Amino acid sequence: MDFNRNYFEIFGLPVDYAVAEELLADRFLDLQKQVHPDRFAAGTDQEKRLAMQWATLVNTANETLRAPLPRAIYMLELRGVALKHNPALPPSFLMDQIDLREQLEEIEEDEGDLEELDSFRKKMLQAINVVQAKFKEALDEDIDKAERLVYELQFLSKLMVSANRLEEKLLDY
Amino acid sequence: MALLQITEPGQAVDPHQRKRAAGLDLGTTNSLIASVREGVAETLPDEQGRHMLPSVVRYASGGIIVGDEALTEAVNDSMNTIVSVKRLMGRGIEDLATLGDQLPYRFSASEGGMPRIETISGSVTPVEVSAEILRTLVDRASATLDGDLDGVVITVPAYFDDAQRQATKDAAQLAGVNVLRLLNEPTAAAIAYGLDSGSEGVIAIYDLGGGTFDISLLRLRKGVFEVLATGGDSALGGDDFDRAIAGWIVEQSGYAKPLATEQLRGLLMASRAIKESLTDNAKVDIDFDRDGVQFKGALDRATFDELVAPLVDASIKACRRAVRDAGVELGDIHNVVLVGGSTRVPQVIDQVANYFGKTPLNNMDPDKVVAVGAAVQANILVGNKPDDEMLLLDVLPLSLGLETVGGLAEKVISRNTAIPTERAQEFTTYKDGQTAMLIHVLQGERELVADCRSLARFELTGIPPMVAGAAKIEVMFNVDADGLLSVSARETSTGTQASVEVKPSYGLTDEEITSMLQASFEHATEDANQRSLMEARVESGRVIEALGNALAEDGAALLMESDIQALQQAIEKLGSLSEGEDHLAISEGTELLGRASEEFASLRMDAAVRKALAGRNIEEVDKEI
Numbered sequence: 001m002d003f004n005r006n007y008f009e010i011f012g013l014p015v016d017y018a019v020a021e022e023l024l025a026d027r028f029l030d031l032q033k034q035v036h037p038d039r040f041a042a043g044t045d046q047e048k049r050l051a052m053q054w055a056t057l058v059n060t061a062n063e064t065l066r067a068p069l070p071r072a073i074y075m076l077e078l079r080g081v082a083l084k085h086n087p088a089l090p091p092s093f094l095m096d097q098i099d100l101r102e103q104l105e106e107i108e109e110d111e112g113d114l115e116e117l118d119s120f121r122k123k124m125l126q127a128i129n130v131v132q133a134k135f136k137e138a139l140d141e142d143i144d145k146a147e148r149l150v151y152e153l154q155f156l157s158k159l160m161v162s163a164n165r166l167e168e169k170l171l172d173y
Numbered sequence: 174m175a176l177l178q179i180t181e182p183g184q185a186v187d188p189h190q191r192k193r194a195a196g197l198d199l200g201t202t203n204s205l206i207a208s209v210r211e212g213v214a215e216t217l218p219d220e221q222g223r224h225m226l227p228s229v230v231r232y233a234s235g236g237i238i239v240g241d242e243a244l245t246e247a248v249n250d251s252m253n254t255i256v257s258v259k260r261l262m263g264r265g266i267e268d269l270a271t272l273g274d275q276l277p278y279r280f281s282a283s284e285g286g287m288p289r290i291e292t293i294s295g296s297v298t299p300v301e302v303s304a305e306i307l308r309t310l311v312d313r314a315s316a317t318l319d320g321d322l323d324g325v326v327i328t329v330p331a332y333f334d335d336a337q338r339q340a341t342k343d344a345a346q347l348a349g350v351n352v353l354r355l356l357n358e359p360t361a362a363a364i365a366y367g368l369d370s371g372s373e374g375v376i377a378i379y380d381l382g383g384g385t386f387d388i389s390l391l392r393l394r395k396g397v398f399e400v401l402a403t404g405g406d407s408a409l410g411g412d413d414f415d416r417a418i419a420g421w422i423v424e425q426s427g428y429a430k431p432l433a434t435e436q437l438r439g440l441l442m443a444s445r446a447i448k449e450s451l452t453d454n455a456k457v458d459i460d461f462d463r464d465g466v467q468f469k470g471a472l473d474r475a476t477f478d479e480l481v482a483p484l485v486d487a488s489i490k491a492c493r494r495a496v497r498d499a500g501v502e503l504g505d506i507h508n509v510v511l512v513g514g515s516t517r518v519p520q521v522i523d524q525v526a527n528y529f530g531k532t533p534l535n536n537m538d539p540d541k542v543v544a545v546g547a548a549v550q551a552n553i554l555v556g557n558k559p560d561d562e563m564l565l566l567d568v569l570p571l572s573l574g575l576e577t578v579g580g581l582a583e584k585v586i587s588r589n590t591a592i593p594t595e596r597a598q599e600f601t602t603y604k605d606g607q608t609a610m611l612i613h614v615l616q617g618e619r620e621l622v623a624d625c626r627s628l629a630r631f632e633l634t635g636i637p638p639m640v641a642g643a644a645k646i647e648v649m650f651n652v653d654a655d656g657l658l659s660v661s662a663r664e665t666s667t668g669t670q671a672s673v674e675v676k677p678s679y680g681l682t683d684e685e686i687t688s689m690l691q692a693s694f695e696h697a698t699e700d701a702n703q704r705s706l707m708e709a710r711v712e713s714g715r716v717i718e719a720l721g722n723a724l725a726e727d728g729a730a731l732l733m734e735s736d737i738q739a740l741q742q743a744i745e746k747l748g749s750l751s752e753g754e755d756h757l758a759i760s761e762g763t764e765l766l767g768r769a770s771e772e773f774a775s776l777r778m779d780a781a782v783r784k785a786l787a788g789r790n791i792e793e794v795d796k797e798i
Contacts, residue, residue, distance in 0.1 A: 031786075
């Protein structure tokens, strides 16, 4: 058994940033049906241990590939790129980020206009999609650029989390 | 399945015969046991035909009494009669004050900080009390099914944290039952309903019990129940409805003094009866006159609805959050299932229907459905339905994390992550020459350590002295399929073997469990040695059977003839060893056979993975495995 096989191979998928979500979900279930510890509840300790390792691996692989940001980070990792903790980013990008943060704070101070928040989130989603498309392209052509795009993606994702949290607060979840 | 009926007790048993399995619903107020018989999962009654066992244990001078007979004494002998022990499971002595009720017991603390309840026959822990309830039900099942149980599935609220789960497993260990799996209660209910309807899609399980509320969203697809999100409130239940009525009665009566424990108990019992009566009646006449509280009048449904509205609203709010966590839209949810006695309240049904926009299902007995689902799962896990495709994929109910500087909790694994899972987090030293690091494991969603549940604290020592920030400490979290956590830590930069492993367990230490087990053996007539021998034989038999089956299935395809023969010889050897009386030798032999077949087990797993992807487009993956 090789636990070092890459996550795409585990699901029999091509190593490609554009993942067929339905197919991934299907194969995730197919694999868990074979390796989940419940399949070995009446088995030997050794089978249980193996099943536990496999099921853990399949879960981790699925979570990594399912969401765009972890998938992007993982694809950089496959190419030997480890993310930096404090990356240098273009000032213009950082200025945009500060601007967006301020917009979000304004929405909150504005007694939380839900419509404004909604359009803000739509704008963010669009921005994330654009960065993702650029990342897919850059991955094979310019690895440094791909790395920078992942940092951008991280920023945007964090902002999106904040926006979602604000929505939860406004809707009293 | 008919085999079961014609087998005489004591008759030689075919190893491939049906195994005896049961599902246990260990409830706050009542407990049940169910089993699949002749293809039907049903709860098992006692000799008097009672299905529900009140979760009440009385420690009397003449011995331990469990159930209805204990319940009748709950008021007269309240100090020795333990009710609702589930609420104490996995709790520390300092948590008791926060449980809301005045508990009539005398507590003392045990070594691990777990409360001990002083009774007439000595002090007992909540784990031991739960073990008595489990034992009573398991004995009932053994009598009904004509033999010892091979394994059980025990249900726990989805919202149970690690300490509460661990305590439940400890109780089972004390009761001497083989736990196949801890199963979340709403998931058990989903199995009961899901198999019933057989339809695929997203199901919401709204489970309002006596003391807890759970909401779970599951997707049933390709025979797999995938828990998408779970949430709830561990301190919201039907008991709060009773309290709301009791408060209303006191207000109406004009009684102004604070209530004594007995007064409150009487009031709550009356309130509960009123609540139940309001399920079928629009209005209930009340004539209450006890302990100085007097009220004559009536409570109508509309007033009751108003009284409980904040409680029902709180549950709907938790539903909203879970739906959001699950990443589904309300329209995607095609079935809503009601579980728990408190879902009989019409206002609850109305509000749930209103929020989800569809009539909830409640055609199964809300008190029994959890035990029934657990029985179905137990029957599959024990191996009675090898061809059954049903599988359950569960999630971690509450985030796990570590304490970092400033009393802040840092999440390592977030809630609703699919389990089993593992995650490593890297830390570093903050002082020059630091050789030890305190690792504090937490569970909960809040940001401050003080607001999270503390699961374990341990120290990693032997870190080589380095400048601050140079050491790399890797803390690894492992969560198994029962949702139980183990944590280990090591220093990676120098490869120093400074590593610690802890299994968080709030309360009982391993020593305490061992001594309790020993004590219970001493009480039993059975000799401890005899028991070890029996256990060793059961385990060796399990390994022999499992390996024999595996060889028959896949041996020829995966192994060389010589390997097969070697394994078969090893099986025979263990078989003859098991006929002996030396339990240590049998255990050792079992272990050796396990090791000898390691490679084969691994090959089989790979083959299974290959099979799952068989016919897929990437052939090279096939070759690589």
